[in-house]
Amino acid sequence: MTGILEAIITGLLTGAVYALMASGLTLIFGVMDIINVGQGALVILGAYFSYVLSEYLHIDLFLGLIITMPVMFGLGVLIEWAFIRPLKIDRTMLSILVTFAIALIIEGTLSQIFSTDVVQLHAWYVDASLQIGSFYLGYIYVFGFLLSLVLLGGLYFLLYRTKFGRSVRASMENRTAAELIGIRVERVSAITFGIGMALAAAGGMAFGATTAFNPGTHYDLISRLLAIIILGGMGSLRGALLASLGMLVVENVTAFVWSPIWASTVFFIALIIILLLRPQGLFGQVEGRKQ
Amino acid sequence: MKKYRTTGLLVLLLIIFIAFPLVFSNPAVTTIAVFALIFTVAATGWNIFSGYSGYIALGHAAYFGVGAYTITLLSQAWKVPGGYAPFLLLPLAGIVAGVFAIPLGWIALRTRRHTFVVITVATFFILQLMAYNLKGLTNGSTGLSLPIPDWSGDFFNLPFYYVSFALLLIALAVSWWIRNSKYGLGLLAIRDDEDRALGLGVKTEPFKLIAFVISAFFVGMAGAMYVYFIGSIYPNTAFDALFDIVIALMVFLGGLGTLAGPILGAVILESAQQYFTLQFGASGYYLIIYGVLFLAIILLLPQGIIPTLRKRWLVWTASRGGGGRGSLATTPITPAKKREDTLAIEGKEA
Numbered sequence: 001m002t003g004i005l006e007a008i009i010t011g012l013l014t015g016a017v018y019a020l021m022a023s024g025l026t027l028i029f030g031v032m033d034i035i036n037v038g039q040g041a042l043v044i045l046g047a048y049f050s051y052v053l054s055e056y057l058h059i060d061l062f063l064g065l066i067i068t069m070p071v072m073f074g075l076g077v078l079i080e081w082a083f084i085r086p087l088k089i090d091r092t093m094l095s096i097l098v099t100f101a102i103a104l105i106i107e108g109t110l111s112q113i114f115s116t117d118v119v120q121l122h123a124w125y126v127d128a129s130l131q132i133g134s135f136y137l138g139y140i141y142v143f144g145f146l147l148s149l150v151l152l153g154g155l156y157f158l159l160y161r162t163k164f165g166r167s168v169r170a171s172m173e174n175r176t177a178a179e180l181i182g183i184r185v186e187r188v189s190a191i192t193f194g195i196g197m198a199l200a201a202a203g204g205m206a207f208g209a210t211t212a213f214n215p216g217t218h219y220d221l222i223s224r225l226l227a228i229i230i231l232g233g234m235g236s237l238r239g240a241l242l243a244s245l246g247m248l249v250v251e252n253v254t255a256f257v258w259s260p261i262w263a264s265t266v267f268f269i270a271l272i273i274i275l276l277l278r279p280q281g282l283f284g285q286v287e288g289r290k291q
Numbered sequence: 292m293k294k295y296r297t298t299g300l301l302v303l304l305l306i307i308f309i310a311f312p313l314v315f316s317n318p319a320v321t322t323i324a325v326f327a328l329i330f331t332v333a334a335t336g337w338n339i340f341s342g343y344s345g346y347i348a349l350g351h352a353a354y355f356g357v358g359a360y361t362i363t364l365l366s367q368a369w370k371v372p373g374g375y376a377p378f379l380l381l382p383l384a385g386i387v388a389g390v391f392a393i394p395l396g397w398i399a400l401r402t403r404r405h406t407f408v409v410i411t412v413a414t415f416f417i418l419q420l421m422a423y424n425l426k427g428l429t430n431g432s433t434g435l436s437l438p439i440p441d442w443s444g445d446f447f448n449l450p451f452y453y454v455s456f457a458l459l460l461i462a463l464a465v466s467w468w469i470r471n472s473k474y475g476l477g478l479l480a481i482r483d484d485e486d487r488a489l490g491l492g493v494k495t496e497p498f499k500l501i502a503f504v505i506s507a508f509f510v511g512m513a514g515a516m517y518v519y520f521i522g523s524i525y526p527n528t529a530f531d532a533l534f535d536i537v538i539a540l541m542v543f544l545g546g547l548g549t550l551a552g553p554i555l556g557a558v559i560l561e562s563a564q565q566y567f568t569l570q571f572g573a574s575g576y577y578l579i580i581y582g583v584l585f586l587a588i589i590l591l592l593p594q595g596i597i598p599t600l601r602k603r604w605l606v607w608t609a610s611r612g613g614g615g616r617g618s619l620a621t622t623p624i625t626p627a628k629k630r631e632d633t634l635a636i637e638g639k640e641a
Contacts, residue, residue, distance in 0.1 A: 035405055083586060089593045093347050096408065097543065100536045101585030108578025215575075219532045223416045226409045234405055261424050268417045272398055275410065279402045 006135045007256040011249030013141040014210060016148035019244035021203035021221075022228045023155060023237055024196030030172040030235035031192045034084065034095035040222030041103035042197055046072055046204025047213055048110055050121055061123050061205055062147065068205070069198040076197030080190040103218060110215035121209040144206035151202055152241070155195070159237075168192060172235060224264070227271045233284025243282065247271075312452045319569075321448040327561040328455035329516050334541045334553035335462040336509025339469060340502040341539070342548035345482030346400070348503070349535045350411030351510045353418045356530035357391045358384040358511025359518040360422065363435050373438035377519050378454050381512045388511020389504045391418075396503035400496065403485075412535065419530035434525035437518060451520050458516065459554070462509045467550055469502075478502055482548070510538075537564075544588050546595030555596055560584075 025039045036042075046068055053064040079102060087094050120126075125139035159165035170178040171188050179185045207213070207221070228247055232239025250270055255263040275281070312321045333355065341347050361384040366377050399410040422429045429435065442450065469475040477498050480488035489495045518524045541560050546552030564581065571577040592599055 029405070035408065083590070086590055087593065092404065093408075094543070094589050094593055096347070096349070097536065097540055098586060098589050101582045101589070104578050104582035104585065108575040108580075108582060110575070111578070112575030223412060227413055230406055230409045230413075262420075265417060265420045265424070268413045268420075271413055272410070272417075275402065275406075276398060279406065281406070284406075 002134055003256050004253060006137075007252040008249050009137065010141060011252035012245055013137075013145040014252075015245035015248035016145045016152075017203055017206040017210070018224070018228060018248055019241045020148045020151055020199050020206070022225050022232075022240040022244050023152065024199035024203075025225050026229040026232065026235055026237060026240040027155075027168075028193055028196045029229065030237075031168060032080075032084065032095075032189050033092060033175070034099070035092075035226070036099045036193075036196065037096055037222055037226070038079075038099035038103040038106070039196070039200060039225055040218035040220075041106040042072070042076075042200040043204040043207060043221055044110065044213060044215060044218045045106050046197075046201030047121065047208030048114060048204075048215075049201065050205040050208060051114075051119060054121060054123065061121055061126075061209060062143070065147075065202055065205060068201045072197040072201035073194040076194035077190045079197075080193035084193070085186060085189075103222070107215045107218060114215065116214050116216060118212045118214045119208075120212040121205065123209070126209050138210070140206075140209045144210065147202060147206060151199065155199070155237075158195075164188075164191070220264075224267065227268060231271050231274060231281055233281030236281070236283035239281060239283035308456060309453075312449055316445060318444060318448060321452060323562050323565040325448055325451045325455060325520055326517075326565050327558045328452060328459060329513050329520070330538075330541065330557040330561040331554045332455060332458045332462050332516070333510045333513035334538055334545075334557040335459065335466050336506045336513065337538045338506075338542050338548065338553040339462075339466050339509070340499075340506035342542060342553070343469065343475060343478040343482065344499055344502055345548075346403075346407055346499065347539060348399075348411045348506075349408050349539060350395075350399075350413070350415035351507070351538055352531050352534040353395070353411075353415040354388040354392055354507035354510045355514035355517070355534055356418060356422060356526075358388040358514035359524055359529040360429060361387040361511070362515035362519055363437055363524050364428070366438055367435070371438055373440040374442075375440075375450065377438060378450075381454075381458070381515050384515035385508040385512035388514070389508040392504045392507030393500070396500050396507070400499050400503065415530065415532070415535060419526060419532075422526035422530055429526065432526055434523055436523045439522055451516070455516055458509075458512055463550065463554070465505065465509075469505075470550060474498065474501075479548075540585060540588065543595055544592065546597030546599075549595070549597045552595055552597040 021039065021043050025036055028034065028036050028039075049068040049071065050061055050064050053059040053067065054061055059067070083098050083102065084091075084095055087098065123140075125143055127138075129136040129138045130142065131137075157165075159168055167178065167183045167188050170181070170183055171185050171192075175185055178188075211217075224247070228243045229240050231247065232241070232243035247267055247270070251263045251267050254266040258266075312324060315321065315324075333351070337348070337351055362377060362380045365371070365380050365383060371377055371380065395414045399407055399414060402410055423431055425431075440447070440450070469478070477488065477493040477495075480491070480493050481495055481498060485495055514529065518529060521528070537560065541556035542553045543556070544552075544560060545554065545556030563584065567577045567580055571580070594602075
């Protein structure tokens, strides 16, 4: 029984980290109407940034985020400007191919620099654990959870309490109308992409500290993130948050009750069952016809 | 006059394809040619669904893998010797892939646009995980081997080449037939406006599912051909995430929804990929070059080679005084052409 409880708690804590990565993805989708399949690779890139800072420059993982998050933000703005904005025809589909190409370039560059050996981030709180009752919980899970809470709270504040947030939400609702009333949708898009990348950097750090990774890990990661945002309903932040927590709990419990090798299969099968009942996801809107 | 010219061109292409491995008999070259041909089959198959219906499926590696495992397991179970016999299993591999596509396609096709794309990716990952985990059947990541033909070095590639070419001709014939049938017209109507097509009496659900299954059939046969040519099978080569996207890129490069586009795209990209692999091995450079190539293609040729060339040709002949057979005024607007126009308009407002 305590085993299941432990699985649920670990699931909730890691789920928050996934929520961090997935919220960037769903935000980008909501504003720009594109699926950034490169999000997984950018998370891994963020993890390697943290790896370099902590291994070679001996900067604390959480402190290092002060450097990596702005850098990734800038990279995101650059990617949006250079590769997404020029797409004028059929951008929904072409953007998938473009962001996948970016993922390949990142994967190739990382495996050239770091080789494909599996690495993991280290710090005192990664290796130490907290004893609660009869089970042990790594400090990193708790710290990662707190980091996610802070950043998601910040994101909520930015979106719902600032003028910029209002223009983001307006662009999510109706791009053309937002442009008509004077919102510079392209700038909003670039900044949104940057925010998505900054969240990916933070998520990557927390991911890399709890899971061993190599440049090829992004395939696995993006498939999970896509499943999460589809389940939550594309473009819904609340949905992404709940779906991350739910999916990771399901996965951890399956791993405990059944076997770790089937855990991610159950994850995808749960997704398909839910979509059969509710094709638009938990909080998504029914996709109407294009005007 | 036009009819003769087209027929002549087709016969010429046929001769080039047939004569190619005899003229360039270097095994290194013919190996690349076999891979390229296998991918033309897969790309043509993929285009039958995604090109005509407008639903972009990014999980067809699932059917590639199912076909691949089918030929492997059947040839083991029935103790099929290496040689020409395994080629007879190709249609079976295609059928099994098609059978898998019925429930998976049915589930995925309940959704549209982005959600559809992601569901197809998810089905791919489920099957890949199964290939890793069902060790009793697939031997897990250790992989399995296929019967090896006892053909000598120089001859070895030729049967693979011609059988793949035959598969391509069949795929192309099916693709051509669909393009010119009432059924294909229904698919194109779904691509342009699904709700309106439904309103006009197109049975959209069975139409989409049938196209999905047909495309899975050809992709499955390509997968079976691919592993038989390679001689061994692993979960990550049969179910390759890269394949999901490469196949889409091949079709986009050549021209989505055209007949010749997928073939052109597959020949260019697959040859390039094989060449890069030979040059750089499995190092990171190969991925970088491939990614950059992707970006260049999408940013410079978003409509694909064939539609772009067609447009250039029309503009060129029109500017030469027009009135001839190629002028804009007299050329009937094909559905594909119309689609480009609507796309251009959508692109502007997006």
